[in-house]
Amino acid sequence: MTPTLHTFIQALQTPEISFATLTDARPVMQTGGIPQLMRTTRFAEAEIDWRGERWLLSLPLSPAALAAVERTASQAGRLNTEWLTEYRILPGELCWVDATEHPQACDLVLQRLPAGRSFAEALLTEPAERLLAGLDALQAALRELGFSHNNLRAGNLRWCGGRFIPLRYHDANFGTPDGDAEAFEALRRQIRAAGDPMQVSDVTADYAPQRRLTGHRWTSHVFEGLVCVEDDGGFGFVDTDNNPVIASRFTWAGDFREGRAEVETPGGMGLIDRHGHYVIPPEYEIVDYIPAESIVRVRKNGRWAEFDYLGQRLTEFGMNNEENAMAASQAYSG
Numbered sequence: 001m002t003p004t005l006h007t008f009i010q011a012l013q014t015p016e017i018s019f020a021t022l023t024d025a026r027p028v029m030q031t032g033g034i035p036q037l038m039r040t041t042r043f044a045e046a047e048i049d050w051r052g053e054r055w056l057l058s059l060p061l062s063p064a065a066l067a068a069v070e071r072t073a074s075q076a077g078r079l080n081t082e083w084l085t086e087y088r089i090l091p092g093e094l095c096w097v098d099a100t101e102h103p104q105a106c107d108l109v110l111q112r113l114p115a116g117r118s119f120a121e122a123l124l125t126e127p128a129e130r131l132l133a134g135l136d137a138l139q140a141a142l143r144e145l146g147f148s149h150n151n152l153r154a155g156n157l158r159w160c161g162g163r164f165i166p167l168r169y170h171d172a173n174f175g176t177p178d179g180d181a182e183a184f185e186a187l188r189r190q191i192r193a194a195g196d197p198m199q200v201s202d203v204t205a206d207y208a209p210q211r212r213l214t215g216h217r218w219t220s221h222v223f224e225g226l227v228c229v230e231d232d233g234g235f236g237f238v239d240t241d242n243n244p245v246i247a248s249r250f251t252w253a254g255d256f257r258e259g260r261a262e263v264e265t266p267g268g269m270g271l272i273d274r275h276g277h278y279v280i281p282p283e284y285e286i287v288d289y290i291p292a293e294s295i296v297r298v299r300k301n302g303r304w305a306e307f308d309y310l311g312q313r314l315t316e317f318g319m320n321n322e323e324n325a326m327a328a329s330q331a332y333s334g
Contacts, residue, residue: 002302003106004285007096008044008059009035020093020105022057025050039252041262041288043170047113056167058109059094061286062299068171069109075174083141085165086112111167116160119187123194126159131191138164139184147172148179154190213242223255226274235263237276246276258291260309271296271311279311 003011011018012027012035019025027035028047038045042065045058060066073089092105122131142148149156150171158165173179213219216238218230226237226245236248237256252264260279263272270282271289280287286299294309303317 002061002285003059003094003096003104005037005039005044008046008094009037011094011096012046012048012057018095020095021090022048022050022093022110025055025057039264041254041286043109045168054113054115056111056113058111058168058170060107060109065170066107072170072172073109076169076172079145079147081141081145083138083145083163083165084147084169085114085167086110087169109170113167114158114160114165116158116165119154119157119159119164119190122159123191128191128194130162131159132188134159134162134164135184135187135191138166139178139180142166142180143177146175146177148174148176149183150179152180152183152187154187157187213238215242220255223257224259224274226256228253228255228261237261245274246272257289258294258309260289260291260296262287262289271307279309280307 012025015025015027016023025048028049030036035046042061043058044061045056048055048057058069060069069089073087076084076087088110090108090110093108095103095105098104117125147169149166149169150173151168152166156166156168158167213227213229216229216231220228222240226239229236229238229248231248233248235250235253236244237246237253239245250263250265254262256274259274261272263270263282265282268283268285269287270278270284271280271287273279280296280298284298284300285302286297288297288299289295290297295314296307296309296311298305298307300317305317306314308314
């Protein structure tokens with residue numbers, strides 16, 4: 001059984017009674033004294049300080065996500081390399097009592113966060129040539145290891161001691177070198193653009209710098225002409241000129257993909273269109289949109305069902321949560 005995000009937050013605030021191993025851990029807090037939490041459709045994550053080091057603590061939100069990290073942890077543990085940080089599963093780490101007063105426990109994922117700077121911070125402080133050399137060295141090292149991250153992007157890299165270290169490789173593949181080739185090229189383009197934004201090609205062209213998206217607590221990148229932002233009122237979307245498009249009213253929101261974005265409200269997760277209208281109402285534990293298939297997998301009361309692109313339910317909520325979630329994971333990774 002997977003705990004709710006509220007249960008996870010409470011555990012971070014009371015580690016001495018909620019965790020089996022991390023009893024003396026302390027979470028990184030956001031304004032207001034609440035643990036700083038990052039949420040995707042498959043994981044919830046928090047940074048913690050434990051035994052003098054900083055760690056990423058992840059809660060798999062489905063049996064499928066847990067199966068993926070079990071494979072990763074098992075194979076990564078066999079590699080003796082300085083290019084990957086400690087990554088392990090803590091069995092039965094999170095303990096809580098459910099609504100029926102029965103004790104429950106679930107596994108958590110722990111990854112050491114090396115001291116250093118984010119990719120974005122490195123862009124502002126390091127010469128482009130040094131960062132490009134760092135990417136070349138990382139790609140060569142991962143190729144030699146036969147390791148593919150499968151979600152390699154700026155947010156999953158750390159600049160440490162003159163080199164990049166990958167993070168959050170929950171869906172890593174082993175024995176498939178250079179599976180991240182396209183991702184590495186995308187990162188190189190980001191570095192070159194940041195190092196010399198005026199030099200876009202050898203052909204003279206008008207240069208119109210994009211307006212900076214100021215006035216927000218946090219901004220994502222441009223996806224389908226919209227940018228997810230966090231304001232005091234919550235998460236919402238603006239256009240590339242920083243004009244509001246969808247009001248910042250959500251407790252969390254994902255980026256747009258194929259005209260749809262996953263969002264969360266105090267009542268649950270849902271799916272919206274580009275106008276901010278609900279395609280799937282925000283009343284579910286998990287809403288996982290798969291754009292390649294135009295399918296949405298939805299969990300309610302621990303059971304899964306499928307919806308189509310227009311929000312019509314295609315299947316009944318299944319009795320076997322694990323089998324449905326595993327099928328979702330296979331389709332997602334495929």
